[in-house]
Amino acid sequence: MRTEHSLVLILLALLVAVAPSAAAQQTTASSDTQKPPAAKSKASGKGSAQKVAAVPTVLDVEMTMIDGQKVNLKKYAGKVILVVNVASKCGFTGQYRPLQALHEKYAAKGFSVVAFPCNQFGKQEPKTEAEIDAFCKKRFGITFDMFSKTTVKGKRQAEFFKTLTTQKLGPVGSGDIKWNFEKFLIGKDGKPIARFASNVSPDSKLIVSRIEAALGIEAGEGKKLDPGKEKQPADKQQPSTDPQKGSDRKTDAPKAPKATDKPKAPNKPGSQKPKRKTADPEPPK
Secondary structure, eight states: OHHHHHHHHHHHHHHHHHHHHHHHHHHHHHHHHTHHHHHHHHHHHHHHHHHHHTSOTTTOOEEEBTTSOEEEGGGGTTSEEEEEEEOSSSTTGGGHHHHHHHHHHHGGGTEEEEEEEOOOSTTOOOSOHHHHHHHHHHHHOOOSEEBOOOOOSSTTOOHHHHHHHTSOOTBTOSSOOOSTTOEEEEOTTSOEEEEEOTTSOTTSHHHHHHHHHHHTOOTTHHHHTOGGGOOOOHHHHSOOOOTTTOOSSOOOOOOOOOTTOOOOOOOOTTOSOOOOOOOOOOOOO
């Protein structure tokens, strides 16, 4: 009996010794099963990093706005933008007006004009940033984004314009900006689409058609966005007249002949001089 009792005690001791190790193994196994989710979180972190890196290089640059605020141009990602180097004493300065009209017309569709004053061409932008801002708002009512004076060519050329001018974009092509008010059209994906010379007006069919195509506006739909220019019907173009007051147009009544007026005598035969015949023109050679 004593032998059996001792065996039972030995078995109980073994069970007590084995139980903690089994519990430790279960804890290790459970911790191992939780490792894959951690790996997934790392993978998701890589995905977010890839999304940030997906911002186009041309827009991933910091510039200074006209009020001195630093901004990254990637804020325009997803929009169609028209980049213009501007000046306030240039023969093309009047293009501010159609630029503002374009901005107002297509802003709701995801379009924006972005202007960069520059003093490199004929020194036609000598004003300070504050003076430029006041001039544009007072004279043209500008509401689109204006940046500080920028170097668009040469050794100190801004990186943004270095990227734009090295790309072959129709109809101008690549190379240095030649004068004020050159224009670069950039699509929603941040890739440059086209480049237009200074003498091409912002409201020209060439530029407007490219903007509408980039915005996904079908031909003819752009006219519907500007109802203010629709012609009125013919019956509404002229103001109605009051029949009691008479017509707005003054009509001259035929004059009655005066009693003192004498009838003209008929011309005597042979009194009129014969008309001289003019030589027929020679046929073109």
